[in-house]
Amino acid sequence: MSRARRRRQLATAVVVAATSLVGAGATLPAVAVDTDTLYVDNSAAAHCSNFGSGSQAQPFCTVQAGVDHAKAGQTVQVAGGGGRYAEQVTVHSSGEPGKPIVLAGRPSGPRPSVGVSLSDAQPENAVGFLLDKVHDVTIRNFAMEAIAAEGVLVRDSAAVTIERTTMSDTGMGNGASGQRAVPAGAPAVRVTGTSSRVTVAQNLLQEGHGDAVAVEAGVSGAVVTTNGVMTAQPRGIRVTDAPGTVVTSNSVITLDGAGVTLAGASDHAVVENNVLAHEHFVKDGESSTAELSVSAGSTVGTKADYNSVHGWGSGAAYSWAGTDHHLADFAAVSGQGAHDVEETPPLGLDGNHYGTVKPTGASGATDSADASAPGMLTTDLAGRPRVDDPQVANSGTGAGYYDRGALELQAVGSLTVLADRDQGPYPLPVTVTATARQNWPDTLTYTYDFGDGSEPLTTTDAKVEHVYRAAGTRTVKVTATGTDGTPATGFAGGSISVNEPAELAPVLGVNQVGFDGPFSYNFALYGSTSPWPLTGYELDFGDGSPKETHEISYGAHHSYRRPGDYTLTATVKDGGGRAATVRQVLHVGYGKMGYTPITPTRVLDTRKPGTGGRPQRLGPGQSVTVDVPTPFGQPDADAAVLNVTAVNPSQAGYLSVYPAGTDRPPTSNVNFAAGQTVPNLVTVPTGQDHQVTVYNFSGTTDVVVDVMGSYRRSGGSGFGAVSPVRLLDTRKSAALDADSSVSVQVRGVGGVPDDATAVVLNLTSTGSDAGGYLTAYANWTARPGTSNLNFTAGQTVANQVVVPIGADGKVAVYNHTGRTHVVADVFGYYGPSGSSLFTPVVPTRLVDTRQSSALGQGGVLKVDTGVPAGATGAVLNVTDTASTVPGYLTVWADKAPKPGTSNVNFPAGKTVPNHVTTPLGANGAFDVYNFMGRSQVVADLFGYFAK
Structure with a gap:
């Protein structure tokens, strides 16, 4: 059980009441009727001032101000609930016999807390209350917690009472060194010097870092009565060289040391009616130390009786004049403890810990105290009266039915x-x-x-x-x-x-969260109102999924599989048996996104076990789902830019890439013939758990997936479209050799601004003398272990790439094997100057000339995208198929001049796709030009850019 839980248990049992402390044999000073009251309240509503009179209308702000103005017979009434009074309160003024100065907090409810914070504590201000050379002062009903030094320090003072106050974590020290150091280990209450007639009564002292109460040399006539003590330190109440001290009716729990110690020459003391226990786990063969320890110099004239003890294992409960004793021989040897009991469960111990130490009906501590003992009170720690348990024979003295310890068993x-x-x-x-x-x-x-x-x-x-x-x-x-x-x-x-009577008014709250996909939402109905308590609700998400029922305090979570408009229907119920329904349309769609390039990362390679989690080729109709990595500290990707490659397929077919957890669209991304290695850039929204799925239509094939970057609704760069411009064509100079690179200036060329961070290129290999691949990357950076464009000898093939730009404004293109010519055309860029953001769409087929007629030589096909007005660009997959002769397709904005660039290069009779990022005309359309022969053209839309 935690210390905090133990504290709560004992504190729950102790609700200190404003009850008279007068009891049989009590030595508490009489309290006269207050003749005057000063008020202290630091709450904002009190409008306090330390320069006033301390009236109830305008109280003092600090306890110290009230104390400094107090005179004999006055009460300084301190309000609670306004926060901590971060001060050490030093009492310099004295009362008079029968007219004490009383410092009073609240008897119930939040008590005022006093003391500076540990970080602000210094030797001169580390105490809660300091009473120095004063007399006739009472402190009651305060709370102190986390105090560097003593909670209360009484020095050279007389007729002082400390009562009904809670202290916890006192004596913690401040952890400082040098002159600022306040060492740990101070007691919760210290009585020292020439102090006399000091009473410590009905306080709850918990988890201190020193003694709970220390009565030191030179003190006389001290009374420690009816306190609840729970400390993690070895000692509870310690009296040193202080003759005549009275310790009665306390419940003391220590870690494993003495609950009450009389040290030095503390003779003629009275130790009666206490309940002493250890909070110590004793293993087999171990034992605890004594719970009552009386030195040889303290035995003279001292009375120790009517105590309840509990020793662990074989440990002795007593140490008398330096010798340990068990209960059985203690009375015979010392002449003391004739009425002591040693017991465990009947004390109300809760099993393994002493969460509460209080009598029960079966306890020997019930109705067995010496009611005539000095310092005994008529009320217990909680302010409750002493009562007689009719089922237990009275074995105490005096009234005969007082219980031992700080708590009285009640009816x-x-x-x-x-x-x-x-x-x-x-x-x-x-x-x-x-x-x-x-x-x-x-x-x-x-x-x-x-x-x-x-x-x-x-x-x-x-x-x-x-x-x-x-x-x-x-x-x-x-x-x-x-x-x-x-x-x-x-x-x-x-x-x-x-x-007030009113109707049930349902209110449905919707919040897009996106932590497990771009279409994930949280729903809540706790904004609904009713005079009755709201008991629950049923929610229909409007997409055919099962309805959900929840308690009103719980929200619902749902992920949609596709964009669309969904009618939400929520029915709320209340405690009056009523139900009300609210409906609203939720538009589910992709938001605008910025782009973040990353160092190309391979997330799947079915040729290599352990890369992407699938160590085998993808069969016909099979799919594989892959994660899209997220750079550290950035949110998950809402869409990904991938380079997807089909390697050595067994027959002609295609790959389709789409958001995980959604329906597969009727579009393709990578088309291939048997034995080919075909890459294609793919822009695809992420789906469930921010993953994407790759589907293989027919045959078997290996699949390689490299992540080039990602789009996110929060963060990333905007896109800037440019009119396509050719940046590199090695056919006009010299082919690129094997294992060599060429640098291409992109910033400041073709409309690419100086602050661009990534560039969109269409990369073409032509005239190669051997099969190989090209890799594009930021100039003067480490070349990644990925590829962008795979080719065979003599093939002319293109692939679009999105490449980070090096610090010098260039990108590098690396050729792996053989010699090949390289062509690079720019279509756009990303960076601070990019003013357009990307919005994905469910992959949509815009045109398929196989359903009408092929595009002839020199023909231009206008294609409407249907994207919102103002869109600046589109992300497409454009496929050429069944061409009669080798050639190429060029894609550009409608109504703009045709550029001298190409997008899809193809041989006769093959099916060749390519990812295309193209500007759009003001009408939202683009044009497709066929250079030679006749070709069938397919164009699929994957998203668009807009400001």
Whole structure:
């Protein structure tokens, strides 16, 4: 169990009440009726000032200001809930006998927290409260947490009371060195110097980094009573050279050391009615240290009795005058502990940890305390009265029924209050059920306060009904009282919202997220309103997928397979049994995207096991899905630019590339004949999990996929279209040799600006004397292990490439084997000057002349794209097939002059595709020109650019 959980458990049991501390044998100073009150409140609404009088209308801002103005008999009332008072409070003024200065926080609810932060702590300000050479001062109802030094330091002071205050993580130090260092290990409460008559009562001291309470040399008449102590340190309450100290009725849990230590010459002490326990896991054969340790110099005149101890393993519970003793021989040797008990489960230990240490009906600590012991109070740590358990024989002294330790077993251990409704319109009937966990049988009377100003209801019924008749936020409070008159109070969990009557109004929220694909959305209905609580909803996504039902607090997630307009239908239900439906049309489509080039990366090669997860050729009708890598720190790709190559297919066919998880389109990307190696650039949206799928139509083939870059809705560069211009043609100079490169200037040429980061080229190999491949990459960078254009001897073949530009404004083209001529035409660029963003579309066939007539020699075919008005360019796959003679196709913007470039080079009778990025005319159309013979032309649209 965590320290935080243990803290919560004990704190839950301790709700300190503003109850009288006067008890049998108590040494607490009397408290006179307040004659005057000073107020402190640092909340924004208080409009505080340290230069006023500390009135309730304008309180002081700091506790120190209130203390500095306080006189005998005055109370400094400090508000809670406004945050921490980041200060050390030093008390210099004194009260008078019967008229103490009282520093008071809130008795219930959020208590004011005092103390500077650890980072700001220095030796001069590291304490919570410092009382130095003062008398007749009381501190109560504060909270302190994460204090570098002591929570409270009392030095050379008298008639001081520290009560009903919670302290946790005190003595932490500040981790600094040198003069700023505040070392760790200070106690939560330190009483030192010539201090006398100091009382430490009813405090909850948790997880300190030193002693919980330290009473040091020179102190006299100190009383430590009814405190709950839980510390991770070896010691709990430590008294050193302080004769006459009283330690009574405390519950002390330490890691594995003494709960109470009398060291040095602390003679004539009283140690009674304490519950002492270790929080220590003892393995077989191990034992714990003593829980009550009294030095030889402290045994004289000291009384130790009526304590409950719990030793681990074979460890002794006592150390008396330097010798360890078990309970069985302690009384005989020391003359003490005649009424002590040693027990484990009956103390209320929760198994492995001491989350709470309190008596139970079966415990020897119940009704067995010495009620006449010095320092005993009539109320326990939680401010509850001492009560008699009728099932347990009274074995204590005095009243005879006081329990040992800081907590008193009550008739009602807990009171749980449940309301069957927490929200609804008036008139709102609510049934309230009170469930009391009784420690002994008793007749209970319940008083119900419904929080709406109505008269409280007193009855013996544990279940009642109440009707709320006006709007407002209500809190139900129930008090259960037994025949002994001891009350137990419980509150319904949370408040009840009584609302104005109104209709159920459904509101459907939609948010595109894209983390598992470009068409993924989150849906929520918690914006709906009703006077009743919203109980759930049913959502129809409008695409034929199953409807989903969820609780109102949970959102729905759905990924669509394709763009389109979908009618969402959501039906919301509320706690009044009503249902209401809302419908709205969701337009699912690709957004505008910027481009990010990357170093070409191979993600699939079926020839090599382990590259892309498929170590075999792709068979007829088979497909493979591949991941699109994302550069570190960038969002997932919404579309990818790939170089896809079919290698040595067994027969003619084609590859189709499309978003993963979507329906395969009736388009192709790579067309090939048997035995060929055919690459083609592919621009494709990503699908489910930001993947793409490659489908093989017929035969078997190896497939290679290289990623060249990606498009994203957030980030990336815009595209700039240029009129096609030829940048390189080695036929006018010399062929490119094997294993050599040629640099091509692209920035500042053909309309490519100086800030371009990548360029769109159509790369052609012609006149090669051997089979091989070309690789295009940024000049003066490492050549990637990928290819862009594969060719056979004598073949004229083209492929479009998107290439990062080197720092010198050039790209390099590498020839692997043999000699070949290289032609490079520019069609556009990416970079800051690019003003158009890319929008993918579901692959769409724009034209197929096989359905009409072939394109003749010198013929021009106008093709309308159907993209939105204002589009500046299009991404196509253009295929030539069944040509009568070798030739080429040229693609350019409609109504523009035909450029002297080519896009698709083909031999007679073959099917040759090529990726084409082309400008569009103002009418959204492009033209296709056939150089020689007659050819069938197929053009598929994959996306468009627009500003």
